[in-house]
Amino acid sequence: MKQPRLDERKAYILATVVYEYVATAEPVASQTLTHKYNLGISSATVRNEMAELEAEGYLVQPHTSAGRIPSDTGYRTYVDELMQPETLSAADRRRIHDDLRDASRELDELVDQTTRLLGRLSKSLAFVTKPQSETQLFKHIQLISIAPRTGIAIVVTSFGVSAQSLFELSSDVSADDLTRLSSAFNAHFANRPIDEVGESEIAALVAELGLTEDLRGAIATAMQSARSDEIPEIASAGAQNLLDQPEFSDVRKLRSILRIVEEQRTLYDIVADAMKSENPRVKIGRELGNEELADLSVVTVPYRFGPHAIGMLSILGPRRMPYARLLALASGTAESLSRRLADADV
Amino acid sequence: MKQPRLDERKAYILATVVYEYVATAEPVASQTLTHKYNLGISSATVRNEMAELEAEGYLVQPHTSAGRIPSDTGYRTYVDELMQPETLSAADRRRIHDDLRDASRELDELVDQTTRLLGRLSKSLAFVTKPQSETQLFKHIQLISIAPRTGIAIVVTSFGVSAQSLFELSSDVSADDLTRLSSAFNAHFANRPIDEVGESEIAALVAELGLTEDLRGAIATAMQSARSDEIPEIASAGAQNLLDQPEFSDVRKLRSILRIVEEQRTLYDIVADAMKSENPRVKIGRELGNEELADLSVVTVPYRFGPHAIGMLSILGPRRMPYARLLALASGTAESLSRRLADADV
């Protein structure tokens, strides 16, 4: 049931209700609107309009004699059609840039730091998916002895170290031998997309080199864990920010949220579809597909390594969130992160 | 003001109050005690004893006409002198063992998984410090080219990969050259405690090999981050378990806890002194040294790699926690983890 497009006055009222409610967390009354905003109409007229907006599904009333708050549809319309996109202030931009410039050059830690930064700036819960290996190129495998008959296999991809696995051998193998074996593998597989390097190909090369089953297992395990995991790792930060929001004075709500933060699976489900689109995405309330999260919203923005989106940067907060600002913030941060990844020089 | 040792009956009453309060979370009344436990004395006598225990500082009364709950001192006496140590059931022991057997062989992930397991089993917040590098031996450094003029330096220690750092070069260096440089370093430093490998020694070797400043920086950075960080990383899991405890129906308490979980620093402060003792430790309420955590307690147990304690495994829960059980659980888990680390075979 597609709504007819809102006329200008209704649109303005809806936008103002969203704006006011985001700012105050109190249901918005008709008088509040006429007093604080220059509508040029009386509160009675506003009441009539609001009643219609409610009938059309944009607003809801917590109870009979209360003001109105936006519904999911109301927020959706606001985000899609009404709100003015914001851009980050130069100061914010600089702050993000500086913060990431000082960050670690190691991908994992860089993502962690970005997440904390985003949590701080957004005063919400931030979470960022780490790159999956799909787009990674195999660069190097190194077998290293760390004790007699015990070694470690390290796989390095174009993003850095991506897997390591301990192994044991039934007989001693010299460090030089391990180095030679590593070189043989590297010569054969270097710069291939890691997903293309299959078990069988590994087995074939192992056979050709006459390696033991021990070593084959170690190599296969390391390569396997460098290949695409089912779900990417997700860093999160800022959960405690949500406690400051009045909507979480109820402990039960918090429980859901805490559980979600600890269960990466749920976080991933939230952004999984956004992952494909490579565009900023906003999910509002029930759109999150989880009744427990019905009064939360999420803003999701991709970040890139070269031309490809390799992960998503998300902000989870109360449905009553400043969408325009958070979109700008997430986009700005994603951009800084992407640039930081692209030229490590900056 | 050292208390005189409690006589047997008082001790039993104190122990029973702790036991009952841990079980029910309700202040314990004199009648509850005589009804549920076979004391052989009347509730009036129990009341007299309780009044004395309160005067001596072992119990407190939330308000005049309520039962008693243990004070910090009460819990402390219980833990140190009264409680019967528990041992883990064979089933629990097996469950832990099996869970860790299937875990990753990579130290970082192994610790993560152990933490999650402990959080689940304890139904509390578990946190585990990751090994600091003090006791690690330098094993290997590897310089790997991942793009023209861009490379990654990886440091491997006796615990596995412990640091990596991206670097750039102002001129091209062949992969073979990098391998040769790596070998020279390895020959020189292998199996030395990593803390002993100082900047100056690295610089000397770099000079001897005639390397560029680019490379020296990369190597120094990687070595540096493999050396002792200020505080160890800490994995945590199970924060949402605390929400089920009645003492956290108040949101403000939760805020402190969430903040603590996200700020590793505070978590570390809690266990920092236990780190030295290498014995199981219990900290109760105000002993945590943080007014916000006054109604929490922590159980801390070391885990080992070979003969050395390399980290601590902790359970943070309401002060009203089953101390004996959690001590057994933490110890059992620490033992499984230590064994898993010692012989990767199991």
Added chain:
DNA sequence: TTTGGCACTCCTGGCTCTGGAGTGCTAAGA
């Protein structure tokens, strides 16, 4: 179509009251 006016709804917070749980004390008994 807009608007002032007004009756109506319903939430919020404060207040009182009551039942009951639990204690402390006293005095009697062992």
Added chain:
DNA sequence: TCTTAGCACTCCAGAGCCAGGAGTGCCAAA
């Protein structure tokens, strides 16, 4: 001297009640 029955007393928790006020919906007039 220790224990215990009895009893008065305290104080909390929850229910019920009330008043104030915010905000609406609707009507009738402009």
